[in-house]
Amino acid sequence: APGQRTATVLLYLATPEEGGETVFPKAEIMVPAVKGTAVLFWSHTGDHQLDVNSFHGGMPVISGLKYCCTKWIRENRWG
Numbered sequence: 001a002p003g004q005r006t007a008t009v010l011l012y013l014a015t016p017e018e019g020g021e022t023v024f025p026k027a028e029i030m031v032p033a034v035k036g037t038a039v040l041f042w043s044h045t046g047d048h049q050l051d052v053n054s055f056h057g058g059m060p061v062i063s064g065l066k067y068c069c070t071k072w073i074r075e076n077r078w079g
Contacts, residue, residue: 023056
């Protein structure tokens with residue numbers, strides 16, 4: 001599909017005092033939000049099937065602030 005998202009880079013710009021992790025429940029992985037770090041993950045497998053392990057979400061920030069920047073890497077030009 002034109003512009004299909006292939007990979008995502010999530011760059012953390014601030015470290016919350018508590019909470020704010022990025023969780024990948026199907027993969028049983030929790031990534032702490034630490035300023036200056038990043039997480040890279042693919043949206044689909046090599047044969048273009050949805051990778052269920054890419055399902056993710058942000059945990060609530062309990063204390064402090066969380067800022068992040070997302071870059072989607074696409075298969076083809078978007079738009």
